[in-house]
Amino acid sequence: MLDQALQYAHAHRDEFLQELVQFLQIPSISAQPDHQPDMQRAAAWLASHMQQIGLRNVQVFPTAGHPVIYGNWLEAPGQPTVLVYGHYDVQPPDPLDEWRSDPFQPEVRGDDLFGRGTADDKGQLFVHLKTVEAYLRTGGKLPANVKFIIEGEEEVGSLHLPAFMESHRDLLQADVAVISDSHMIAPNQPSIVYGLRGLVYMEVEVQGPAHDLHSGSYGGAIKNPIEALCEIIDALKDNQGHITIPGFYDKVRPLDPEERAELARVPFNETQFRAEAGIEKTWGEAGYTVKEQISARPTLEVNGIWGGYTGAGAKTVLPAHACAKISMRLVPDQTSDEITELFRQHIERLAPNTVRVAVRKLHSGEAAIVDRHIPEMQAAAIAYERTFGRRPVFTREGGSIPVVADFQRLLGIPTILMGFGLPDDNLHAPNEKFHLPNFYKGVDTAIWFLREL
């Protein structure tokens, strides 16, 4: 049964790739209202594809936002049930002019497939769909029960997923969840992520004068809202890289020496990190290694800023507004609600009294840590070893997959993060890619995993 599935998967790689390309051609950008029809199109395409490969009870559930797609195969009595999570929405592709090929006309260059959503997450979700197909098209059955829950709002904070999960607990009940939406350390070094950061994403708007003013006639006697915003942003970190929000670090679970030693054992090449980022020097919180800074410590980043005249040439304006998008990555045991409130209070305190400031939360999710010693983790470790010839290492990841905390909280199940991406996949950036050997090995790994459970 396993061998036939593996053979099928190996023989159908070209078809798998062609189908994935079709899926990727739909610009399902959840953040942009213009792409609402594309979101519907992607959901319909996916549901139809799930039915074609033999999943049962495929349903498109409307939500207050983008739909959730569900499907299952539950004919393995006495076997565990795996809940596979993925998302069919993608990040906006801008800046468009930095792409070497059209983000929505995927292109294979060398061993890589380039396009928005290749790694995050359409390609990685496809790994599990093709695993189901390989089993059902050969032996007609799966070695375990599976359920799929695929959402369309991961890139905008999974706004409606927790409510959906709460109202569909029975439908989703399972023994373990599996998510492929993260990356391995290197093509030859599989890794399993056991810790994820949470996220709070805020928007800060500073209002100065009631309308844009001539900087010659008014400049000099009015607080400039861009300058006020820069003042606020500059005050959010000290010169050691520590975040200055009072209370921000109070709930942070300290890294004990044992875990720091374990994280230090994870292969991490700082030279390669700098090369991937295109920087000469790293910069971060004093007292922590780069690996710790990007995975196990909380952070704050300004994701966007705008105000005044930003077109070609010169406009001598003293602007009315300035805005910034600012997000914080959280670690256990910080909670998004508390950090949101501390951030809001701090911004309001920092704002000079010559401007008005508005602080809005755009979305949030909680950090999570999964116990590395449960049997499902070991099944995954074996599956990786069979496929890659090497035991995976266990590591923490800097990104946020809030659904991991939700699965724990709402369904009471642990999550195995089987990431098949690579560190240089350019997630959320121009020239996103998926390493095709990892796509194919991912299918093999997932085929093994269902057997080893």
Next chain:
Amino acid sequence: MLDQALQYAHAHRDEFLQELVQFLQIPSISAQPDHQPDMQRAAAWLASHMQQIGLRNVQVFPTAGHPVIYGNWLEAPGQPTVLVYGHYDVQPPDPLDEWRSDPFQPEVRGDDLFGRGTADDKGQLFVHLKTVEAYLRTGGKLPANVKFIIEGEEEVGSLHLPAFMESHRDLLQADVAVISDSHMIAPNQPSIVYGLRGLVYMEVEVQGPAHDLHSGSYGGAIKNPIEALCEIIDALKDNQGHITIPGFYDKVRPLDPEERAELARVPFNETQFRAEAGIEKTWGEAGYTVKEQISARPTLEVNGIWGGYTGAGAKTVLPAHACAKISMRLVPDQTSDEITELFRQHIERLAPNTVRVAVRKLHSGEAAIVDRHIPEMQAAAIAYERTFGRRPVFTREGGSIPVVADFQRLLGIPTILMGFGLPDDNLHAPNEKFHLPNFYKGVDTAIWFLREL
């Protein structure tokens, strides 16, 4: 001759307004390459109109940028020659959604004409064209010789005007220049501006990573270019509002007690200033009055800022770039070259070594002061008094009209700034307007001025 001209002007106000509206309907935005055809259209319309009203030798001079329009009437032997300067280009209209009516479909509401360019400068330039028309259509001649030089690059720093002036000194030779491109203190209080600030307009670009990065995977160990830019901007002023660029104030001509007393006599209503700007509190350089801050002291304003994701919703990006447009208003005896260099050095010094910074000059112009006691100033004062029933006050203005310094330097002539705008005209902002009674009184004043010279 004077009476007939005045009568003609009074009888033709409706026609004057209709013609002005035609001129304003051409969106001659010099900063935006898309509007290149509109610039050509505005230049052609203007040249044709100048010929229609009786000016001679009307020519459209191409430049490396937008064309300069020239025309004259020189048949008053023994009389002085006045060089009238104006500009047919306008500021970009954005933010468009804050306009109550289309910026390029001018609308009369109450006593005001709303539209981009109404006050700055098409409407004020029209004052002098209609003055010529009123004299030539009635007596067939003018009481003084006039030359018009009308450029299309004032809003982008008059890049090619100095070179044009240098190569056309004979054509432009005159006894005095007149510009209506500034404002009066109030509808019932005429004023003549004798001092203007200079300008240096810079762009600062901060480059962090080579491309946009996922803030989860990289955030925490890389200097964020938006944060670096905010740090730089925040360091440009101290908490007393002083600009921190070393040497910035070295050449500033101090305000002596006599001039401070004179400026304090100029009617200035701070409550009204705050109401116009829509602010509760002013903020500026410690030790100076608001009137001094906005006219007689050098300033620095951030005119625009952008970087990272600025669209709808949330994108968790650690951006590659951040940019700001930053301009400084200069006073005598600061020079734009020296301030440009001091600014550049200071920015480079402030930039952390974890990012790269590029500093570009977009344009510049020099400050100017004109002697209030020359006879042409007195002629203007009489003309205002005849029309408005009140002597004008002499004041300094915060804006920049670099051509005033150029007229002094290249043609050796003083400039009379006969502004007919008002402080609340929303120059460079949404809902720019021109107070129509000032348009009509402006024509009367200019008719008187030519006689009194």
